[in-house]
Amino acid sequence: MSQDNIDILQRALKREKSARKAAEKILEEKSLELYNTAQKLKEANEKLELLLEEKTSQLQGVFENINDAYLIMDLEGNALKMNDAAIDLFGYDINKEKLNVIDLIYKPDANYAFKSFRELRKKGAFTDYTARIITKDKSIKWVHINASVIYDKKKLPIAAQGIIRDITEAKRTASLIEDQKRKLAKSNDELQEYAHIVSHDLKSPLRSINALVSWIKEDNEGKLDAASLQNFTLIETTLEKMEQLISDVLNYSSIGSEEKEKINVDLEIVVKDLAKILYVPGHVSINILGPLPKVKGYKTKLQQLFQNLISNAIKFIDKDKGCIDIEYKVLKNYYQFSVKDNGMGIDKQYHKKIFKIFHTLNESKNSTGIGLSIVKKIVDLHDGEIWLESEPKVGTTFFFTLKK
Amino acid sequence: MKNNLKVLLIEDDMIEVMKFNRVVTSLDLKCNTVEANNGEEALNILEKKDELPDIILLDLNMPKINGMEFLSILKEDKSLQHIPAIILTTSNNRKDLLECYKLGIAGYILKPLKYEDYVTKIKKLLAYWSINELIKT
Numbered sequence: 112m113s114q115d116n117i118d119i120l121q122r123a124l125k126r127e128k129s130a131r132k133a134a135e136k137i138l139e140e141k142s143l144e145l146y147n148t149a150q151k152l153k154e155a156n157e158k159l160e161l162l163l164e165e166k167t168s169q170l171q172g173v174f175e176n177i178n179d180a181y182l183i184m185d186l187e188g189n190a191l192k193m194n195d196a197a198i199d200l201f202g203y204d205i206n207k208e209k210l211n212v213i214d215l216i217y218k219p220d221a222n223y224a225f226k227s228f229r230e231l232r233k234k235g236a237f238t239d240y241t242a243r244i245i246t247k248d249k250s251i252k253w254v255h256i257n258a259s260v261i262y263d264k265k266k267l268p269i270a271a272q273g274i275i276r277d278i279t280e281a282k283r284t285a286s287l288i289e290d291q292k293r294k295l296a297k298s299n300d301e302l303q304e305y306a307h308i309v310s311h312d313l314k315s316p317l318r319s320i321n322a323l324v325s326w327i328k329e330d331n332e333g334k335l336d337a338a339s340l341q342n343f344t345l346i347e348t349t350l351e352k353m354e355q356l357i358s359d360v361l362n363y364s365s366i367g368s369e370e371k372e373k374i375n376v377d378l379e380i381v382v383k384d385l386a387k388i389l390y391v392p393g394h395v396s397i398n399i400l401g402p403l404p405k406v407k408g409y410k411t412k413l414q415q416l417f418q419n420l421i422s423n424a425i426k427f428i429d430k431d432k433g434c435i436d437i438e439y440k441v442l443k444n445y446y447q448f449s450v451k452d453n454g455m456g457i458d459k460q461y462h463k464k465i466f467k468i469f470h471t472l473n474e475s476k477n478s479t480g481i482g483l484s485i486v487k488k489i490v491d492l493h494d495g496e497i498w499l500e501s502e503p504k505v506g507t508t509f510f511f512t513l514k515k
Numbered sequence: 516m517k518n519n520l521k522v523l524l525i526e527d528d529m530i531e532v533m534k535f536n537r538v539v540t541s542l543d544l545k546c547n548t549v550e551a552n553n554g555e556e557a558l559n560i561l562e563k564k565d566e567l568p569d570i571i572l573l574d575l576n577m578p579k580i581n582g583m584e585f586l587s588i589l590k591e592d593k594s595l596q597h598i599p600a601i602i603l604t605t606s607n608n609r610k611d612l613l614e615c616y617k618l619g620i621a622g623y624i625l626k627p628l629k630y631e632d633y634v635t636k637i638k639k640l641l642a643y644w645s646i647n648e649l650i651k652t
Binding site for chain 2: 322347351
């Protein structure tokens with residue numbers, strides 16, 4: 112072999128060596144890359160597994176901890192899985208015995224149950240199923256159920272799940288409340304009847320006394336002296352006051368018993384009409400400032416409310432020129448009304464007392480002490496409040512609110 | 516007035532009966548009054564079909580058969596249902612008022628407190644029924 116040939120071979124060998132080295136290096140890098148990728152994948156996988164575990168345990172938690180009963184059944188109604196709440200509710204434990212939900216159906220509700228079951232299969236879910244079930248110990252319970260079908264990967268139905276709430280207690284409470292409401296309405300009616308009868312029985316003797324007094328007067332005309340005649344007049348006045356008192360008590364007890372439905376009442380019309388019917392002495396003027404609003408309420412009661420406040424104001428005006436201002440302002444949920452007079456005023460210590468029944472500040476013939484308690488009762492009936500501001504000798508303003 | 520008005524007064528309160536009679540006497544009204552203390556007594560009186568009253572004045576609150584029950588019986592009875600019945604009562608109970616008109620009454624008068632108001636009311640009542648054409652038996 113010539114020296115040239117040897118050189119050529121050695122160069123070739125060298126080239127090959129360095130090429131291999133380069134290749135080895137590339138391989139090394141690639142394998143490192145691959146290792147890293149595998150490492151990352153492994154981490155991701157671990158994370159996913161962790162997540163899955165977490166979700167599973169969350170679900171398990173939900174399954175075990177919800178207060179409502181939870182049940183999974185196959186499409187024939189055989190219970191596959193149920194939580195403790197379900198075991199408690201139904202009395203069956205599927206770890207020990209078989210349970211088909213049909214066993215739970217309370218006979219009278221069967222039609223409804225099967226209808227809902229068909230709906231579940233057809234539409235994939237039902238909500239707000241409310242019916243009775245019969246538990247293992249033969250007790251009947253009211254339940255509320257929401258249910259849905261569970262599908263496999265190919266979207267084929269494989270099972271159904273339901274959340275069952277025991278509403279027996281709620282049902283019982285509701286029916287108890289209904290019962291109480293009926294009883295209350297009945298006893299209210301009876302009380303109303305009673306008030307009418309009592310008022311009749313109390314008024315009858317008054318009429319009799321009045322008749323007897325007039326007869327004595329008639330039959331002894333010219334024989335009675337002035338003092339006796341005066342006393343007879345006092346008897347008659349007392350009788351009138353007594354009768355007014357009875358009427359007012361009856362009236363007070365009747366509030367809220369006759370009109371059943373609240374309607375839209377135009378207070379502008381109500382108050383204007385009142386100003387026409389009420390006896391307003393010449394020296395008193397009633398000013399309605401601005402058109403009054405419409406409110407939802409009982410018309411005759413609202414009329415009585417204004418009537419009592421206005422006639423009260425008239426009664427206690429002691430000035431030469433009386434002035435009664437009626438106005439209102441708009442609040443968020445209420446209208447606030449005011450009836451202002453320039454009468455004798457009411458001392459602060461009586462501001463609360465005057466709304467109590469039979470509390471009258473003035474012993475006068477036409478004051479029975481019921482007017483303002485009727486006012487208060489009517490305001491209460493309309494979810495409002497009433498109060499007053501007053502300065503003795505200057506005047507009084509009654510404020511009250513009515514719900515919009 | 517051609518004939519006296521025949522009135523059946525059904526009233527349990529003695530003084531109320533006295534009041535009615537006093538008005539009739541003192542005003543010299545042409546009126547024959549038959550008194551019954553309650554619905555039961557009134558029904559006995561109405562047994563005599565040849566002496567039926569022209570009108571009936573009826574109190575509502577009474578023992579035994581009360582006014583409303585009496586009214587129902589009266590309006591069921593073919594031989595009596597034509598007799599005008601006028602309620603004379605203290606009760607301005609809207610329920611009673613509606614019920615009475617539904618059963619079929621010819622009037623509903625509230626007994627006033629004052630005797631003089633009572634006189635006015637009875638005078639007008641009897642005057643009104645005296646000028647009416649009545650179904651005589």
